[in-house]
Amino acid sequence: MTARTRVEVAIVGAGFAGLGMAIALRKARRPDFVVLERAASVGGAWRENTYPGVACDVPSHLYGFADYPNPDWSGVFAKGDEIHRYLEHVAERESLGDRLRLRTPMLSAQWDAAASVWRLETGGDHPGSIEAEILALACGRLTEPSIPGIAGLETFPGPLFHSSRWDHDADLDGARIALVGTGASAVQLLPQLAGIAAHVTLFQRTPAWIVPRGGGDYTDAERRHFMDHPAELERLRTELYAEGEGRFASRSGDAAAAAAARAAAVLHLHTQVSEPALRAALTPDYAFGCKRVLLSDEFYPAVAGERVSLVASALASVDGRTLTSSDGRTCEADVLVLATGFASTRQPYADLVRGEGGVTLAEHWSEGMTSFASTVVSGFPNMFVLNGPNASLGHSSSVLMIEEQAGYAVRALDARDGHHDGVLHVDPMAEKAYTDEIARAAASTPWIVGGCRNWYVDERSGRLTLLWPGTVDAFRTRLARADGSEFVSAGRHVPDTKGAPVEGVPRGAS
Numbered sequence: 001m002t003a004r005t006r007v008e009v010a011i012v013g014a015g016f017a018g019l020g021m022a023i024a025l026r027k028a029r030r031p032d033f034v035v036l037e038r039a040a041s042v043g044g045a046w047r048e049n050t051y052p053g054v055a056c057d058v059p060s061h062l063y064g065f066a067d068y069p070n071p072d073w074s075g076v077f078a079k080g081d082e083i084h085r086y087l088e089h090v091a092e093r094e095s096l097g098d099r100l101r102l103r104t105p106m107l108s109a110q111w112d113a114a115a116s117v118w119r120l121e122t123g124g125d126h127p128g129s130i131e132a133e134i135l136a137l138a139c140g141r142l143t144e145p146s147i148p149g150i151a152g153l154e155t156f157p158g159p160l161f162h163s164s165r166w167d168h169d170a171d172l173d174g175a176r177i178a179l180v181g182t183g184a185s186a187v188q189l190l191p192q193l194a195g196i197a198a199h200v201t202l203f204q205r206t207p208a209w210i211v212p213r214g215g216g217d218y219t220d221a222e223r224r225h226f227m228d229h230p231a232e233l234e235r236l237r238t239e240l241y242a243e244g245e246g247r248f249a250s251r252s253g254d255a256a257a258a259a260a261a262r263a264a265a266v267l268h269l270h271t272q273v274s275e276p277a278l279r280a281a282l283t284p285d286y287a288f289g290c291k292r293v294l295l296s297d298e299f300y301p302a303v304a305g306e307r308v309s310l311v312a313s314a315l316a317s318v319d320g321r322t323l324t325s326s327d328g329r330t331c332e333a334d335v336l337v338l339a340t341g342f343a344s345t346r347q348p349y350a351d352l353v354r355g356e357g358g359v360t361l362a363e364h365w366s367e368g369m370t371s372f373a374s375t376v377v378s379g380f381p382n383m384f385v386l387n388g389p390n391a392s393l394g395h396s397s398s399v400l401m402i403e404e405q406a407g408y409a410v411r412a413l414d415a416r417d418g419h420h421d422g423v424l425h426v427d428p429m430a431e432k433a434y435t436d437e438i439a440r441a442a443a444s445t446p447w448i449v450g451g452c453r454n455w456y457v458d459e460r461s462g463r464l465t466l467l468w469p470g471t472v473d474a475f476r477t478r479l480a481r482a483d484g485s486e487f488v489s490a491g492r493h494v495p496d497t498k499g500a501p502v503e504g505v506p507r508g509a510s
Contacts, residue, residue, distance in 0.1 A: 009033035010120055010132035012106045012349070015044020016065075017138035017386035017402050019090055023067060024406035026094065030413065034130065035096060036122060038105035042091045044140050046083040051166045051185065052192035054080035057295045059215075061233065062240040062397045065090060069233050071226030076215030077295075101126045109135055109353045111381060116423050118382065133422070135383045136409065139349040141392065141466065142342040148180075152318040156336050163189060163339040170335060174198045178323055178331065180315050181339035182208055184294055189339060191298040194307045201323070201331045202303065205314040206291070206452065207284045209265045213295040241472070244396030248471050251289040251394045253445045262288040272300035281312040290450025292394060345369070345458040345465055347388070355380035368458030368465040372434045372486045373479050375405045376412070378426040384409040390438050392456070392466045394447075400472045408479045415484045430486040441469040 009025060011018045014037035025033050041047055056063050060078035064070055068090050074082060091100060103125040110119045120130040145162040147153075153160070159170035163185045177197045179186055182204040193200050218226075226233045249257035265288065273279050282303065284291075303310055313325040324330045347369070350362035356379045364370070364379055369389035371377050376384060386405045392398060416424050442448050442464040447456050458465040468475050 004129045004131070005034060006131045007032050007034050008132070009134040009136055010109075010118065010130050011035045011136045011138055012109075013037065013044065013138035013140060014039075014042040014087075014091070014100065014102075015046070015138065015140050016087065016399050017044070017140065017405075018042075018136075019087060019094070020065065020399070020402040020406045021136050021138055021384075021386055021409065022094060022096065022099075023065060023090075024403075024410050027067075028410040028414070030410070033099060034132075035100045036104050036106050036120075036130075037100065037102050038124065040103055041084075041088060042100070042102075043084040043087045045142050045164075046080050046087060048143070049080055049164050049166075049185070050168070051163045051189050053188040054185070055188060056080070056083060057184065057213075058244075058397045059240045061237050062244060063399055065399065066237075066403060068093065069230065069237070071230075071233055072223050073218065075217040077213070106349070106352060110358075111355045111383075113356060113381075116382075116421075133382060134413065135353075135380075136386065137349060137353070137383065137388065138386045139347065141344050141347065141387055144343040144348045145338070146341045146343050147338060148315075148340050150315055150318055155320055156318050156333075157320060158334045158336065160336045161338070163337060164342070172196055172335060175334040176332060177201070177335045177337060178203065178315070178333035179337050179339060181341070182206070183339060183341055184292060186339035187294045187296045187299045189337070190308065191296075191302040193337075194302040194305055197307060200308045201311060201333065202308060203311050203313065203315040203323075203325060204281070206286075207282045207312075208291060208294045209262070209284050209288050210268060210294045210296050210299060211261065211265050212268050213297045241396070241400075245471050245473060247395040251293060251446075252469065253287065253289060253450070258288045258446070261293075265293075269300060273304045275304065278304060278310065281310060284452075286452035287446040287450030289394065290446040290452035291454045341455055344455045345460075353380070353383075355383070366460070368461040368463045370431055370435045370465075372426055372431045373405075373408055373482050374401075374468060374475075375408055375479075376424070376426045376431075376486070378428040378431040381423045381425050382416075384412075389465055390468050392468065393472070394456070394467055396472055401468065401475060404472070404476050404479055408482065412484070412487070415487070421489070424487045425489065427486055427488045435463075438469060439463055442467075445469060 011021050011033060014035050018035055022035055039047060056078050059076055060073035070086055104122050105124050107121040107123050112119050118132045118135040122128055145164050159167055161167045173196050175197055176199050177193050178201045179190060180203045250261035269279060269282060302308055311325045311329055313327040315323055316326040317324045321332050322330055323333055350365055351360055353361040359379055371389040374389050374391040386402055391401050393401060412424060416422060447464050456464055456466040
């Protein structure tokens with residue numbers, strides 16, 4: 001059975017971004033939308049990542065929608081499963097009903113210029129066609145695992161899986177486990193594995209800057225206090241927001257702030273690891289902030305423990321159970337876990353979306369993602385991308401950015417009602433100006449010149465394509481400056497100015 005649906009807005013994805021867009025549409029009294037989700041529940045990355053120890057590294061009371069504060073977070077940093085439950089609760093509170101179509105992947109999306117609609121084909125539980133005036137892509141940026149090209153990987157005879165596709169049937173008790181990677185997932189995962197494995201061999205291509213996590217659990221009395229005093233909860237959120245904005249300076253290359261943060265990270269390492277050679281192997285040789293700064297109080301003690309061996313080199317080849325690093329060391333393993341990140345700069349959904357002239361979004365982004373306002377893309381009319389180009393943060397909550405993007409999208413839809421023949425065509429010159437604006441703001445930051453390889457920068461162009469190179473306040477201000485001139489009539493592209501500098505970025509950084 002197939003079905004045809006006509007809606008104003010089709011939202012693809014039901015994680016924070018998709019639900020954030022749905023909330024914004026509801027508030028704007030635009031109820032004619034559908035949310036497509038390929039999985040069996042909402043939740044995005046927090047549904048997919050179920051590895052032991054998974055948690056958020058942004059304070060829980062900042063990592064949620066402003067309209068849906070949660071007084072019942074278990075602690076300062078929420079665990080992955082409770083974030084998933086929070087998003088399910090939000091979806092229930094929004095009463096999405098049949099507007100939410102689970103187990104319904106978008107197979108393709110094609111702009112029909114003659115009819116001024118997006119034509120989507122869907123599969124799964126709701127196969128069929130959707131005609132939508134607006135397409136909102138909320139597919140996330142950390143959805144598809146990145147599997148490194150390791151020679152002989154297919155010969156490994158035991159359980160082998162990526163951290164984001166955790167095999168809960170694998171027997172890890174007393175096993176010899178090889179863990180590849182020392183990024184955010186691995187730092188949370190290693191202490192858990194070390195507690196149950198006979199031994200863990202950790203392959204580290206590049207060490208991370210790690211700072212103390214702190215925090216802890218909230219007591220029952222504290223949670224009741226938040227419940228009974230919503231103004232106190234709002235005060236805490238405001239305080240956490242200010243703390244997050246304050247972290248931007250150290251991540252973006254402000255000399256004094258970066259030096260202080262680096263010193264704290266070095267002290268943390270020296271306090272928890274006493275062996276000089278191991279300390280040296282765990283000390284980054286790149287600028288603080290160049291890669292994502294991690295939070296952990298348990299990683300260093302685990303690495304220094306008797307059950308863990310650090311191989312300060314990448315995994316180069318696999319021959320059955322024998323693993324060989326790029327510097328020639330070998331080990332035997334029963335289980336192989338890849339904590340090797342995601343396809344972040346090349347979004348998988350981009351191949352499925354065709355805009356004007358049949359050009360795919362992947363082709364438009366062949367030299368790295370571009371946009372205007374981190375949200376709209378030239379050549380793709382009436383389309384919004386949430387949590388996409390230059391919309392990530394390295395210092396605070398990405399949910400804050402999603403809410404700003406959803407607000408911008410609603411304002412654009414309001415303007416569309418009376419202009420541009422109902423079609424929002426992004427001026428290519430406006431997109432170029434915004435892209436150049438980002439490049440200028442990022443040019444002297446650690447993300448570009450800090451001496452590391454990170455997932456924020458597209459390897460094809462060397463441009464910063466994932467991170468917003470400023471504060472949340474600066475992003476809000478930048479989107480507020482968008483006055484609609486970024487949209488033009490079909491075939492008429494008005495040159496834009498170079499654009500003002502991104503506010504909140506320290507000059508002469510790095």
